[in-house]
Amino acid sequence: MLYGKMTYGRGHDDEENSQFPPVIAGGFRSKPVSGEFPIGSHGEQMLASSLHKRVHPYPVSEPGSAKWDETRKRGWKEKMDDWKMQQGNLGPEPDDDPDAVMVDETRQPLSRKVPIASSKINPYRMIIVARLVILALFLRYRILNPVHDAIGLWLTSIICEIWFAFSWILDQFPKWLPIDRETYLDRLSLRYEREGEPNMLAPVDFFVSTVDPMKEPPLVTANTILSILAVDYPVEKISCYLSDDGASMCTFEALSETAEFARKWVPFCKKFNIEPRAPEMYFALKVDYLKDKVQPTFVKERRAMKREYEEFKVRINAIVAKAQKVPPEGWIMQDGTPWPGNNTRDHPGMIQVFLGHSGGHDVEGNELPRLVYVSREKRPGFAHHKKAGAMNALIRVSAVLTNAPFMLNLDCDHYVNNSKAVREAMCFLMDPQTGKKVCYVQFPQRFDGIDKHDRYANRNTVFFDINMKGLDGVQGPVYVGTGCVFRRQALYGYEPPKDPKRPKMVSCDCCPCFGRRKTKESKRGANGEATNLEGVDDDKQLLMSQMNFEKRFGQSAIFVTSTLMEEGGVPPSSSPASLLKEAIHVISCGYEDKTDWGTELGWIYGSITEDILTGFKMHCRGWRSIYCMPKRPAFKGSAPINLSDRLNQVLRWALGSVEIFFSRHSPVWYGYKEGKLKWLERFAYVNTTVYPFTSIPLLAYCTLPAICLLTDKFIMPEISTFASLFFIALFISIFATGILELRWSGVSIEEWWRNEQFWVIGGISAHLFAVVQGLLKILAGIDTNFTVTSKATDDEEFGELYAFKWTTLLIPPTTILIINLVGVVAGVSDAINNGYQSWGPLFGKLFFAFWVIVHLYPFLKGLMGRQNRTPTIVVIWSVLLASIFSLLWVRIDPFVMKTKGPDTKQCGINC
Numbered sequence: 001m002l003y004g005k006m007t008y009g010r011g012h013d014d015e016e017n018s019q020f021p022p023v024i025a026g027g028f029r030s031k032p033v034s035g036e037f038p039i040g041s042h043g044e045q046m047l048a049s050s051l052h053k054r055v056h057p058y059p060v061s062e063p064g065s066a067k068w069d070e071t072r073k074r075g076w077k078e079k080m081d082d083w084k085m086q087q088g089n090l091g092p093e094p095d096d097d098p099d100a101v102m103v104d105e106t107r108q109p110l111s112r113k114v115p116i117a118s119s120k121i122n123p124y125r126m127i128i129v130a131r132l133v134i135l136a137l138f139l140r141y142r143i144l145n146p147v148h149d150a151i152g153l154w155l156t157s158i159i160c161e162i163w164f165a166f167s168w169i170l171d172q173f174p175k176w177l178p179i180d181r182e183t184y185l186d187r188l189s190l191r192y193e194r195e196g197e198p199n200m201l202a203p204v205d206f207f208v209s210t211v212d213p214m215k216e217p218p219l220v221t222a223n224t225i226l227s228i229l230a231v232d233y234p235v236e237k238i239s240c241y242l243s244d245d246g247a248s249m250c251t252f253e254a255l256s257e258t259a260e261f262a263r264k265w266v267p268f269c270k271k272f273n274i275e276p277r278a279p280e281m282y283f284a285l286k287v288d289y290l291k292d293k294v295q296p297t298f299v300k301e302r303r304a305m306k307r308e309y310e311e312f313k314v315r316i317n318a319i320v321a322k323a324q325k326v327p328p329e330g331w332i333m334q335d336g337t338p339w340p341g342n343n344t345r346d347h348p349g350m351i352q353v354f355l356g357h358s359g360g361h362d363v364e365g366n367e368l369p370r371l372v373y374v375s376r377e378k379r380p381g382f383a384h385h386k387k388a389g390a391m392n393a394l395i396r397v398s399a400v401l402t403n404a405p406f407m408l409n410l411d412c413d414h415y416v417n418n419s420k421a422v423r424e425a426m427c428f429l430m431d432p433q434t435g436k437k438v439c440y441v442q443f444p445q446r447f448d449g450i451d452k453h454d455r456y457a458n459r460n461t462v463f464f465d466i467n468m469k470g471l472d473g474v475q476g477p478v479y480v481g482t483g484c485v486f487r488r489q490a491l492y493g494y495e496p497p498k499d500p501k502r503p504k505m506v507s508c509d510c511c512p513c514f515g516r517r518k519t520k521e522s523k524r525g526a527n528g529e530a531t532n533l534e535g536v537d538d539d540k541q542l543l544m545s546q547m548n549f550e551k552r553f554g555q556s557a558i559f560v561t562s563t564l565m566e567e568g569g570v571p572p573s574s575s576p577a578s579l580l581k582e583a584i585h586v587i588s589c590g591y592e593d594k595t596d597w598g599t600e601l602g603w604i605y606g607s608i609t610e611d612i613l614t615g616f617k618m619h620c621r622g623w624r625s626i627y628c629m630p631k632r633p634a635f636k637g638s639a640p641i642n643l644s645d646r647l648n649q650v651l652r653w654a655l656g657s658v659e660i661f662f663s664r665h666s667p668v669w670y671g672y673k674e675g676k677l678k679w680l681e682r683f684a685y686v687n688t689t690v691y692p693f694t695s696i697p698l699l700a701y702c703t704l705p706a707i708c709l710l711t712d713k714f715i716m717p718e719i720s721t722f723a724s725l726f727f728i729a730l731f732i733s734i735f736a737t738g739i740l741e742l743r744w745s746g747v748s749i750e751e752w753w754r755n756e757q758f759w760v761i762g763g764i765s766a767h768l769f770a771v772v773q774g775l776l777k778i779l780a781g782i783d784t785n786f787t788v789t790s791k792a793t794d795d796e797e798f799g800e801l802y803a804f805k806w807t808t809l810l811i812p813p814t815t816i817l818i819i820n821l822v823g824v825v826a827g828v829s830d831a832i833n834n835g836y837q838s839w840g841p842l843f844g845k846l847f848f849a850f851w852v853i854v855h856l857y858p859f860l861k862g863l864m865g866r867q868n869r870t871p872t873i874v875v876i877w878s879v880l881l882a883s884i885f886s887l888l889w890v891r892i893d894p895f896v897m898k899t900k901g902p903d904t905k906q907c908g909i910n911c
């Protein structure tokens with residue numbers, strides 16, 4: 001560590017930067033693209049003019065925005081309308097005066113909460129309460145009725161049952177108040193896109209992350225980028241940043257091709273208003289040319305575009321094919337200079353801007369959104385914090401170059417499926433009444449290409465359609481890492497404004513007036529703590545706050561200044577060249593040293609599920625988030641559909657949760673002081689961090705039926721008719737909550753059942769490994785720091801998890817499956833030998849064993865389906881473990897019998 005810091009300290013970085021041009025010069029392609037400019041006069045000009053365009057950012061002081069000052073005055077009016085909306089009356093409609101309709105429409109709320117019908121929600125709540133009571137009675141009965149000849153089994157089982165009850169409570173209660181929402185895109189447009197006035201919609205910076213072009217094919221990323229460039233939003237308000245953590249020339253060249261193809265693709269999308277705007281998915285659709293009146297040229301142009309896309313694909317594939325074998329001297333760009341990212345772990349920061357205002361326009365001469373390639377600096381010895389680090393680098397680069405007040409974050413495989421998605425989010429974020437308190441708008445993750453029966457619950461609908469809707473009724477959904485629109489100020493660690501109804505009346509048209517803003521900001525402080533500087537004279541105050549800001553945000557004055565522009569925008573005075581230089585500075589790997597990045601600001605470090613932590617931090621500060629589910633899914637991604645990839649993904653999530661659980665930011669103990677996290681929201685966060693621990697009782701519980709069958713013991717004593725009522729009631733209440741939950745959420749029973757199954761499968765494999773690995777990190781971390789660090793620095797998309805664990809993950813479920821099958825055989829043959837009287841007690845145990853086997857069934861299928869690929873070692877280990885285990889019990893069995901008395905029981909297996 002020390003070595004790294006000494007060698008590549010800040011001083012050295014500067015040298016490094018002067019060695020490599022801050023911007024990758026164009027011209028490495030034989031065919032120059034107009035959007036790709038060499039640094040120099042043309043490039044400067046391009047950036048300059050396009051940046052100047054954005055000096056008047058969103059609604060501050062534009063001519064039309066006088067309405068912002070007005071908002072306060074007409075607050076009562078909106079409240080009235082709100083109230084009317086809630087009465088189910090969709091606003092006033094005096095059809096005698098069309099102008100009046102217009103005016104009223106612009107004042108209507110942009111969205112509405114749609115409560116779930118009480119006929120659906122009330123029975124659901126009643127059953128939850130009933131289940132709680134029944135559970136208490138059940139546990140009381142279980143505790144008061146020990147099994148004397150099998151105390152161990154009984155004790156294990158009730159400990160498990162108590163834990164399950166506890167985790168059920170954590171999972172259930174945040175779903176007490178689920179809500180739906182409705183947006184009004186037409187009102188958004190009426191309010192912010194008035195004819196004859198400048199468009200007042202807020203600019204949005206898109207962030208896309210990619211790391212490994214072999215695992216994340218450039219064609220997939222290209223489709224994502226194309227779908228972003230074609231969104232239905234004013235082009236000059238859109239910028240797209242691609243973070244390439246792999247520093248791969250392949251990704252870079254593919255992006256350059258993508259920018260070129262976008263010039264044809266984007267106008268095509270907009271002309272025919274097609275969906276989705278990712279070409280691969282679009283051309284995979286069957287089009288009914290007779291449906292709706294399509295323009296006469298459509299068929300012809302579609303066919304031509306399809307051919308263009310195919311040619312584009314060929315070019316991308318050629319780039320990928322070329323990238324398979326690294327030449328010994330490393331990659332050389334087409335201008336003959338070596339690619340700066342040849343060493344992926346030791347390279348300077350790289351930025352290239354494509355398209356944009358004075359870059360290449362589309363084939364019809366219209367402007368295209370700006371597209372920026374970013375690869376942050378990497379040096380050995382620096383922790384770069386995987387995706388969270390990449391996102392924080394993008395926050396800063398985008399702040400320097402475009403500084404949109406909102407940003408939309410997508411994984412490279414998640415394309416825009418609904419071109420109006422950004423508008424949907426703006427219905428919440430730009431709502432003059434409540435918008436200012438919203439830190440982000442999360443969209444559900446939806447997926448393409450999942451098998452029909454969704455064998456491994458990849459769709460996660462139970463989470464996305466039940467849990468997240470529940471949280472939306474509390475303090476908002478958790479952030480899930482993709483498909484989320486953030487308010488930039490919320491990521492800067494600020495608290496939400498106290499009074500949401502008062503519009504900010506700050507105007508900041510030009511850079512030099514920052515002093516005024518600083519005075520204002522310093523009173524709030526980046527953590528929201530009131531630093532009362534009323535008496536201090538302005539200059540001193542400015543200086544103090546500046547120092548404060550630099551400590552917080554790092555040493556870039558331009559970046560720090562940009563954070564003060566609540567409505568976004570870039571100062572007009574600075575030259576584009578200096579901005580690009582600054583952009584390179586803010587992605588240097590030492591930039592975050594001794595700042596609040598990753599601890600208080602931006603994406604939060606410390607867990608491989610950075611998403612949960614990042615959202616949690618904001619909720620603790622009192623922000624609320626919004627769950628937005630447009631009818632046409634906003635974004636769609638891909639999911640791992642094979643068993644081991646899926647288990648590895650679940651392992652990573654669970655390990656991330658365990659990391660959070662043991663960290664400073666554990667929801668169990670963090671954030672009480674502020675008192676701004678609602679307690680049900682905290683429940684949900686605690687649930688997301690403790691669920692991996694459920695794997696331990698789950699493993700025990702899945703082993704119990706086998707043990708019971710092999711030893712002829714049971715976890716409960718002979719049961720009376722009265723006591724059996726507890727069981728039946730519990731069973732019914734569990735079933736009923738499930739059914740009623742499906743009823744209000746619209747999730748299908750199959751999806752629910754898949755989720756149950758995968759809960760067991762993931763639980764006894766991935767979650768279990770996550771707990772063990774997490775504990776190892778915590779406990780052994782101190783002694784073997786070096787080893788842990790060197791593994792962690794290799795973060796090729798969490799490579800260490802992918803490569804090493806995939807075989808071992810399969811062992812516990814396979815073992816459990818086999819011992820339960822053996823148990824069933826043993827139990828049945830035992831009963832056959834002993835005659836009919838032993839069938840009664842056997843029934844309970846068999847039922848219990850079947851419960852396990854049925855849950856593991858998809859796992860068994862996965863194992864069978866991949867028989868040729870199931871490594872022999874897994875089979876051998878599982879058979880070995882299972883037989884050792886069974887033998888052990890068979891051995892112990894006679895010993896146990898002796899103590900029991902004269903009842904000489906035959907062993908079912910080998911006697």
Ligand SMILES: O=c1ccn([C@@H]2O[C@H](COP(=O)(O)OP(=O)(O)O[C@H]3O[C@H](CO)[C@@H](O)[C@H](O)[C@H]3O)[C@@H](O)[C@H]2O)c(=O)[nH]1
Pocket residue numbers: 209210211212216243245385386387390410411412413480481482608609610611649652653656795796797798
């Ligand atoms: O060093 C890294 C590692 C990963 N990534 C990116 O992170 C994203 C997520 O990786 P993926 O392997 O697709 O993980 P998933 O499990 O599918 O992702 C879910 O879970 C992650 C948390 O574990 C979140 O970060 C993701 O947004 C969320 O979609 C991808 O875009 C990667 O390119 C980086 O940018 N840098």
Ligand SMILES: [Mn+2]
Pocket residue numbers: 411413637638
């Ligand atoms: Mn993914």
